[in-house]
Amino acid sequence: MSKYIDQVKAFLDTVEGYDFVEITLLPQSGSDRQYFRVGNADGKSYIATIGNNLKENKTFINFTNHFKSKGLNVPEIIAVSDDGAVYLQTDLGSVSLLDVLEKEGFSENVKSLFKKSIDGLIDLQLKGHEGLNYNDCITSTEFGKQAIISDLLYFKYYFLDTLQTPYNKQDLLDDFEMFALYLTKTAYKFFMFRDFQSRNIMIHNNTPYFIDYQGGMLGAPQYDLASLLWQARANLPEDWKIELRGYYISQFENKIGSPIDKELFEKQYYGYVLIRLLQVLGAYGFRGLFERKAQFLTSIPQALENLKWFINNRSLGLYVPELKRVLDICTSDMVIDRFTIKKASDATPLVVKVNSFSYLKNGYPEDKTGTGGGFVFDCRGILNPGRIDEYKTQSGLDKPVKDYLEQNTRMPQFINSIFDIIDINVEDYLSRGFKNLTINFGCTGGQHRSVYAAEATARHLKNKYKVKVELNHINKENWKKEL
Structure with missing residues (x-):
């Protein structure tokens, strides 16, 4: 993802008269294209798109220019990179x-x-x-x-x-x-x-x-x-x-x-x-x-x-x-x-406990449910934002850290793979009336990667299964002390 951002930034530097000051990755849709909302110093926003399918890019750009010439309601293409991989268009907002x-x-x-x-x-x-x-x-x-x-x-x-x-x-x-x-x-x-x-x-x-x-x-x-x-x-x-x-x-x-x-x-x-x-x-x-x-x-x-x-x-x-x-x-x-995905109701007994923790400071969280089971995922294979000065006093709850993990690391693939694994147990536990499931995420300091992963997992489970989730960041009291 870092390569994409660098490529988009390099392209934006060639677009004269806009003075871009920020760039934000937008959620990916069904395609392989990546979208970024970019803002300039005047407070206006635009959409930068990068796609490796150059023929698809060319089709969209040519169709758009043709439709725009006919006065139709489509975005306006502002600039296209020399290689055709990146293009900039007007921002139509986020409401469909x-x-x-x-x-x-x-x-x-x-x-x-x-x-x-x-x-x-x-x-x-x-x-x-x-x-x-x-x-x-x-x-x-x-x-x-x-x-x-x-x-x-x-x-x-x-x-x-x-x-x-x-x-x-x-x-x-x-x-x-x-x-x-x-x-x-x-x-x-x-x-x-x-x-x-x-x-x-x-x-x-x-x-x-x-x-x-x-x-x-x-x-x-x-x-x-x-x-x-x-x-x-x-x-x-x-x-x-x-x-x-x-x-x-x-x-x-x-x-x-x-x-x-x-x-x-x-x-x-x-x-x-x-x-x-x-x-x-x-x-x-x-x-x-x-x-x-x-x-x-x-x-x-x-x-x-x-x-x-x-x-x-x-x-x-x-x-x-x-x-x-x-x-x-x-x-x-x-x-x-x-x-059909099984979803929880008010009467569903299952509670999923999602924890972030530090391997160095706390070690594996104690299982207090009495079931002796659950998952532990090691996030240390993901690049650590905590090594970068501006993120040391931030956590996985902060947008700059989230953006870094989503745009510069393999966190999206990592967390999606975890969803595939835990979903099997959640669906089975819902159907069998089980009461407890524990999911733990550990990293070095329990502040950035594990926190992001725990938050994403809790959100995924609530959205997909409507299940009760108890989210706990075990090392939270030490976050601002991380070096």
């Missing part, structure tokens, strides 16, 4: 449409923002399509048969096959072929955003702005509408989906200046709903089951419930028996239960 939805619920304001987002989407699809160089697309230039089958195989390999449930592979591939041919017979093709969900819609000055469209290509407009309305985490009620779909069709007709065949449009729309639901399950499977990213694992049950409702309440009007059988398997109670 999903954030507003989760804060306000299904309010009239949220519905209004969804409608504004749909207006912006149609502009992006139609105006963005005009003169766009589709040769800039990362992979396929069009969401045609090959790209559709690729999405279906993504679902097959990264989700379906992980279930280890038998099915007729050739029959399923034949159904994929038929489904893909059906979807390619669309009446309209414009710019397709590809990942148009509320998380990629930033609310800035009560106006929706769009990010993360670098996966876009030529395709059916229904796909983006399906992505927005059927996002599992948003979990829009059915009456909202119907109203917003009708709003989209009305606005789309107005923008293209002619009526459309609504029955055909909606029939094709449900086909794109299904392909989107399957693509998302493939993505969650890859990011969660293979890359072990917890936020994607926790989204799988929501996605499965979404798919279950769809196949029980909507018909494609297409005979694909093996695909239907496979979807019934995926949405069975047994499979959904497999991915």
